[in-house]
Amino acid sequence: MSTRTPDAPTASPLLQWYDRHHRDLPWRVSPPMARRGVRPDPYHVWLSEVMLQQTTVQAVKPYFANFLAKWPSVIDLARAPGEEVMAAWAGLGYYARARNLKKCAEAVASQHGGIFPDTEEGLKALPGIGDYTAAAVAAIAFNRQAAVMDGNVERVISRLYAIATPLPAAKPLMRQKVALLTPDDRPGDFAQAMMDLGATICTPKRPACSLCPFNGSCEALRLHDAERFPVKAAKKEKPVRRGAAFVAVTSDGDILLRRRAESGLLGGMTEIPTTAWTARQDGETSAEAAPFKAGWESAGTVTHVFTHFELRLSIFRVAIGERVQTDDGWWEPVTNLEAQALPTIMKKAIAAAIPLAFKTAKG
Numbered sequence: 001m002s003t004r005t006p007d008a009p010t011a012s013p014l015l016q017w018y019d020r021h022h023r024d025l026p027w028r029v030s031p032p033m034a035r036r037g038v039r040p041d042p043y044h045v046w047l048s049e050v051m052l053q054q055t056t057v058q059a060v061k062p063y064f065a066n067f068l069a070k071w072p073s074v075i076d077l078a079r080a081p082g083e084e085v086m087a088a089w090a091g092l093g094y095y096a097r098a099r100n101l102k103k104c105a106e107a108v109a110s111q112h113g114g115i116f117p118d119t120e121e122g123l124k125a126l127p128g129i130g131d132y133t134a135a136a137v138a139a140i141a142f143n144r145q146a147a148v149m150d151g152n153v154e155r156v157i158s159r160l161y162a163i164a165t166p167l168p169a170a171k172p173l174m175r176q177k178v179a180l181l182t183p184d185d186r187p188g189d190f191a192q193a194m195m196d197l198g199a200t201i202c203t204p205k206r207p208a209c210s211l212c213p214f215n216g217s218c219e220a221l222r223l224h225d226a227e228r229f230p231v232k233a234a235k236k237e238k239p240v241r242r243g244a245a246f247v248a249v250t251s252d253g254d255i256l257l258r259r260r261a262e263s264g265l266l267g268g269m270t271e272i273p274t275t276a277w278t279a280r281q282d283g284e285t286s287a288e289a290a291p292f293k294a295g296w297e298s299a300g301t302v303t304h305v306f307t308h309f310e311l312r313l314s315i316f317r318v319a320i321g322e323r324v325q326t327d328d329g330w331w332e333p334v335t336n337l338e339a340q341a342l343p344t345i346m347k348k349a350i351a352a353a354i355p356l357a358f359k360t361a362k363g
Ligand code: SF4
Pocket: 156, 159, 160, 201, 202, 203, 207, 208, 209, 212, 213, 214, 215, 218, 219, 220, 221, 226
């Protein structure tokens, strides 16, 4: 391998690679179509980009198809009942995003006649659209020269220029490099090409540098040290929070559910009764805190890792003859659980007490 200084990277080899090796994705327009001026539907681009944050393409595909089947346009989504949107989102995680998705659809419908603004600034003014999503939608849907940077792009750019500053401090420099590399004529394809390269060739472990269109201009490759980049600041240990959750089932097969408060973590989602844990403090962990007195028995512990903390819930269950009146919540047939807006942690908790409650809940 050469030790000479690599050539300065340019967009052309990447775009040629993308023309041949792009991923076919349901929200995408292929490069030949894009070159003929066909642009993807901004609603599809926006929806996919919001869903793809922190989630894989494979996981997003069925959700994307389901959303479009239910709500073919942004106006349909704006008119949909909030609980239905939350139920369709359940399992994708980061539920604040689903709430913002709905608010954004409402703003596009009411303030823009159902047509997305076509600039980064206009998009950023919408609820729940941050720098990344605004740049991605502006570039991909409207072919604007926006610097799009997700985790895949960060990896590629940090290797290409061997950026030694750790993340997140390196982000401004990375953004500057991406902006310089983004071509005037095909900024949308360039953004998607960088994402595809990061997802398929410049992978976190063992990047396939011999197949990479940048292998004549990559500084990390020259240093034989691709996996060192991006450099990350040392991770802080996540705090562990504890709480309890209660699964009560009647002999008719009804389970006690309730809705979480609109604001805060998992806001507006459905849950089984739990104690008052938060990201900052533990909740009660004993059966004493159950929503009503009964012969509660332990059904083990489930763990779920949120962005800023790890939650360990002690699960208690009880089988009772008939429904008990409680301060809040309602009784729902267990056979109807799949249709509820239950976040993954609640599915895990219910599955610990009723193993066959879901086909898909993970332990
Ligand atoms: S040459 Fe290797 S390290 Fe550099 S961008 Fe390509 S795949 Fe990544």
